[in-house]
Amino acid sequence: xxxxxxxxxxxxxxxxxxxxxxxxxxxxxxxxxxxxxxxDKLAPLLRDNGLARCDRVEVVHAEQTVMMGEPSTASIRAxxxxxxxxxxxxxxxxxxxxxVSAGHTGAAVAATKVRMRLLPGVDRPAIATIMPSQSGPxxxxxxxxxxESEPINLVQFAVMGEVLAKIFLGITNPRVGVLSVGExxxxxxxxxKEVFKHLSSMPINFIGNVEGKVIFQKYADVVVCxxxxxxxxxxxxxxxxxxxxxxxxxxxxxxxxxxTGALLAKEAFKExxxxxxxxxxxxxxxxxxxxxxxxxxxxxxxxAFKNAIRLASKFIKxxxxxxxxxxxxxxxxxxxxxxKT
Amino acid sequence: xxxxxxxxxxxxxxxxxxxxxxxxxxxxxxxxxxxxxxxDKLAPLLRDNGLARCDRVEVVHAEQTVMMGEPSTASIRAxxxxxxxxxxxxxxxxxxxxxVSAGHTGAAVAATKVRMRLLPGVDRPAIATIMPSQSGPxxxxxxxxxxESEPINLVQFAVMGEVLAKIFLGITNPRVGVLSVGExxxxxxxxxKEVFKHLSSMPINFIGNVEGKVIFQKYADVVVCxxxxxxxxxxxxxxxxxxxxxxxxxxxxxxxxxxTGALLAKEAFKExxxxxxxxxxxxxxxxxxxxxxxxxxxxxxxxAFKNAIRLASKFIKxxxxxxxxxxxxxxxxxxxxxxKT
Numbered sequence: 001x002x003x004x005x006x007x008x009x010x011x012x013x014x015x016x017x018x019x020x021x022x023x024x025x026x027x028x029x030x031x032x033x034x035x036x037x038x039x040d041k042l043a044p045l046l047r048d049n050g051l052a053r054c055d056r057v058e059v060v061h062a063e064q065t066v067m068m069g070e071p072s073t074a075s076i077r078a079x080x081x082x083x084x085x086x087x088x089x090x091x092x093x094x095x096x097x098x099x100v101s102a103g104h105t106g107a108a109v110a111a112t113k114v115r116m117r118l119l120p121g122v123d124r125p126a127i128a129t130i131m132p133s134q135s136g137p138x139x140x141x142x143x144x145x146x147x148e149s150e151p152i153n154l155v156q157f158a159v160m161g162e163v164l165a166k167i168f169l170g171i172t173n174p175r176v177g178v179l180s181v182g183e184x185x186x187x188x189x190x191x192x193k194e195v196f197k198h199l200s201s202m203p204i205n206f207i208g209n210v211e212g213k214v215i216f217q218k219y220a221d222v223v224v225c226x227x228x229x230x231x232x233x234x235x236x237x238x239x240x241x242x243x244x245x246x247x248x249x250x251x252x253x254x255x256x257x258x259x260t261g262a263l264l265a266k267e268a269f270k271e272x273x274x275x276x277x278x279x280x281x282x283x284x285x286x287x288x289x290x291x292x293x294x295x296x297x298x299x300x301x302x303x304a305f306k307n308a309i310r311l312a313s314k315f316i317k318x319x320x321x322x323x324x325x326x327x328x329x330x331x332x333x334x335x336x337x338x339x340k341t
Numbered sequence: 342x343x344x345x346x347x348x349x350x351x352x353x354x355x356x357x358x359x360x361x362x363x364x365x366x367x368x369x370x371x372x373x374x375x376x377x378x379x380x381d382k383l384a385p386l387l388r389d390n391g392l393a394r395c396d397r398v399e400v401v402h403a404e405q406t407v408m409m410g411e412p413s414t415a416s417i418r419a420x421x422x423x424x425x426x427x428x429x430x431x432x433x434x435x436x437x438x439x440x441v442s443a444g445h446t447g448a449a450v451a452a453t454k455v456r457m458r459l460l461p462g463v464d465r466p467a468i469a470t471i472m473p474s475q476s477g478p479x480x481x482x483x484x485x486x487x488x489e490s491e492p493i494n495l496v497q498f499a500v501m502g503e504v505l506a507k508i509f510l511g512i513t514n515p516r517v518g519v520l521s522v523g524e525x526x527x528x529x530x531x532x533x534k535e536v537f538k539h540l541s542s543m544p545i546n547f548i549g550n551v552e553g554k555v556i557f558q559k560y561a562d563v564v565v566c567x568x569x570x571x572x573x574x575x576x577x578x579x580x581x582x583x584x585x586x587x588x589x590x591x592x593x594x595x596x597x598x599x600x601t602g603a604l605l606a607k608e609a610f611k612e613x614x615x616x617x618x619x620x621x622x623x624x625x626x627x628x629x630x631x632x633x634x635x636x637x638x639x640x641x642x643x644x645a646f647k648n649a650i651r652l653a654s655k656f657i658k659x660x661x662x663x664x665x666x667x668x669x670x671x672x673x674x675x676x677x678x679x680x681k682t
Contacts, residue, residue: 071527106523134584144522147530181485181572182447186412189488189569212576216584228530229570231522235553236574237581243475243557244585247616251609258606265602268592275588 001030003312004096007037008065008083009103010300014038017102018045020305025056027306031313032056034096036087038063062086065103068298072106076114084108088115091291098312100283102296102305109145109286109295116291119325121334124149125288126157126227127295128164129234132275133218139165139174140223144231145286151194152338154178154224155202158195159333160287160324161222162204167318169221177210177220179229185209191226198338202331241276245269282307285315287324292316342371344653345437348378349406349424350444351641355379358443359386361646366397368647372654373397375437377428379404403427406444409639413447417455425449429456432632439653441624443637443646450486450627450636457632460666462675465490466629467498467568468636469505470575473616474559480506480515481564485572486627492535493679495519495565496543499536500674501628501665502563503545508659510562518551518561520570526550532567539679540565543672582617586610623648626656628665633657 007017014037021033035042035051039061046052046059062083066074075085084103088111090096101108105127113125126142141161146153158176165174178195180188185196188209199206210220212233225233248269252262262269274280282304283296292315296308328334348358355378362374376383376392380402387393387400403424407415416426425444429452431437442449446468454466467483482502487494499517506515519536521529526537529550540547551561553574566574589610593603603610615621623645624637633656637649669675 069525132584134587147522179573181488181569181576184410212573212578213580215577216580225573228522229573232520232553232566232570233573233577235522236556236578237553239554239557240578240581241585243473244582244613246475247613248609251612252606254609258609261602261604261606261609263602264605265593265599268589268595268599268602271592272585272588 001313001316002032002034002096003309004034004036004087004090004099005309006083006087006099006101006103007035007042008062009101009108010296011298012300013102014041014045016300016302017305018042018049018051019302020309022049022051023302023306024309025054028310028313031309032058033309034058034060034090036060036062036083036090038065060086060090066107068104070104070107072104072110075107075111082107085111085115088112092116097316098292098294100294100296100305100308100312102283102298102300102308105144105295108293112286112289112291112293116289119288119290119321119328121325121328121336122156122288123335124153124156125286126160127284128161128287129284130169130281131237133216135218137169138218138221138223139169140225140230140234141287142225142227142230143234143284144227146227149191149226151191151198152335154191154195154226155198155338156288156328156333158199158222158224159204159327159331161224163323163327164285164287165221167320167323171221173205174221175205175207176222176224177207179223179225180209180211183209183211195224202333204331238276245273279304279307282309282311285311290321292320342654342657343373343375343437344650345375345377345428345431345440346650347424347428347440347442347444348376348383349403350442350449351637352639353642354443355382355386357641357643358646359383359390359392360643361650363390363392364643364647365650366395369651369654372650373399374650375399375401375431377401377403377424377431379406401427401431407448409445411445411448413445413451416448416452423448426452426456429453433457438657439633439635441635441637441646441649441653443624443639443641443649446485446636449634453627453630453632453634457630460629460631460662460669462666462669462677463497463629464676465494466627467501468625469502469628470625471510471622472578474557476559478510479559479562479564480510481566481571481575482628483566483568483571484575484625485568487568490532490567492532492539493676495532495536495567496539496679497629497669497674499540499563499565500545500668500672502565504664504668505626505628506562508661508664512562514546515562516546516548517563517565518548520564520566521550521552524550524552536565543674545672579617586614620645620648623650623652626652626661631662633661
């Protein structure tokens with residue numbers, strides 16, 4: 001099982017990537033890594049982590065790195081030799097089965113789309129994030145691969161999200177909902193109303209619109225939205241979780257009683273913090289590209305890199321892409337078919 | 342100071358509305374209420390709350406109520422005698438200065454827009470919600486008055502939000518940001534990019550794009566977005582807060598140590614719960630209509646109604662609408678001027 005690691009992407013790269021790679025190799029004996037990045041920067045890190053002469057590690061040089069402020073198209077225009085583009089090319093050439101990157105999300109989407117191409121019948125890829133709720137995890141799709149979407153895209157995202165909920169979360173008949181501003185089919189914007197119509201006639205467990213106000217009480221197993229909304233939702237959730245920990249700390253340090261209380265319940269706080277911890281999965285799959293791609297969090301730690309590599313290995317085992325392509329055909333979400341209706 | 346109360350709107354109306362009205366009258370000696378609703382349903386409640394013969398209360402009969410499942414246009418088409426439409430008409434006729442409603446949001450927006458009309462230079466109204474953050478409250482605008490918006494609308498929302506932050510939150514030179522998926526001006530969708538351009542050239546303290554990931558750490562005092570995104574953000578925040586309290590309870594009841602801890606810090610939990618409590622303000626102003634309108638939360642309690650009435654009285658005192666209209670002209674956000682550029 002060969003996984004290409006973009007070692008240059010992420011706030012703490014390449015250090016965090018290499019330490020994470022070491023941890024992943026220790027944990028997953030079936031995995032080999034193709035580490036992509038600038039060879040001069042990687043050499044000392046590989047040596048320090050005992051990977052310089054490891055037979056499960058291949059290093060591929062990439063001269064460039066896409067920086068956060070650059071446009072998404074940098075990976076396929078100005079910087080064709082960037083680490084993410086080289087990694088995506090390895091997958092397209094069959095030299096690796098998946099790519100893991102914690103770099104510029106837009107650049108990763110562009111590079112994988114252009115180099116790996118899309119699954120048959122899929123118009124656009126989408127990022128599927130696993131989110132926590134009161135009654136277990138659910139899939140949010142699209143969490144930010146696209147800033148503008150057509151109804152046909154969201155219909156395909158719904159089907160791909162359904163497959164992920166089945167395979168990865170083990171939900172037999174996932175309830176699929178469209179994120180909107182009201183429950184009834186008349187509520188929403190032009191995009192959601194159109195998607196509602198399409199999904200209503202498809203052989204999936206479509207439960208209609210899902211409102212923000214019940215999302216974390218888990219009304220649906222798959223919540224479908226356009227990437228702009230999904231990204232704002234995902235990121236602001238993270239921001240609120242951070243603020244909540246701040247408020248808790250503030251409230252619990254107001255007097256000795258409360259501080260004693262906090263001390264007694266120290267483990268409870270730790271558990272709370274772990275609920276929304278992105279490091280647990282390490283990243284989110286970009287579904288719809290013809291080859292696997294895991295998008296890591298910008299501030300990925302070694303642990304996050306390790307888990308992102310593990311996630312990629314799981315999807316390889318599951319034959320995720322075959323399942324996606326099959327289900328797209330089966331449900332009639334295929335681009336050509338949908339456009340006809 | 343006369344305020345029209347839609348007594349039929351909200352999950353717990355008319356009971357909660359009338360009890361809240363009584364509390365508001367006790368608290369605010371300068372306020373008189375015009376209570377709008379079905380007279381047969383109101384009569385026993387008014388009697389029980391000592392408002393049947395109160396000289397600061399006038400009752401206006403409304404035969405109908407817009408129900409939650411109905412389209413927004415019900416208030417101005419099928420149900421012209423609904424409580425919200427009658428209340429809005431009172432303001433347009435000068436018989437009240439503001440309307441307070443916890444009913445169907447879309448119906449309230451439609452009724453006030455049609456009956457009261459818009460402020461000079463404003464194309465569409467927007468709901469401005471006060472949200473908590475680590476460093477104090479900020480304004481989120483539009484929180485759901487519109488499901489589709491043009492750049493010109495968001496530009497005007499920005500200016501109206503700025504006025505609210507000045508007047509209501511007491512911030513001298515509010516930092517205004519556009520909610521987007523990246524900091525740089527090239528990041529975002531067509532709508533946000535266009536808004537970014539307009540706001541950059543206006544005499545306001547525009548700080549550029551604001552990402553979801555910093556929203557509750559308060560990067561901006563005014564966060565501008567379209568109503569679909571704003572509504573999803575507002576509602577899902579509420580949902581996450583609820584889930585967090587659930588997780589906290591779960592984590593703190595796992596063993597006796599933790600339970601003792603929770604007992605010692607009981608007040609801390611209470612404080613945490615109060616941070617995001619919508620009852621504190623009671624509602625959010627609909628900015629841009631020519632007359633004041635406070636939109637209450639669907640599940641408004643008597644306390645929420647009381648505070649919504651208080652909020653309306655404050656805005657009357659502040660001459661909010663005059664300030665809005667003046668600032669729209671001053672900044673060149675006037676519809677006619679903007680369309681020319």
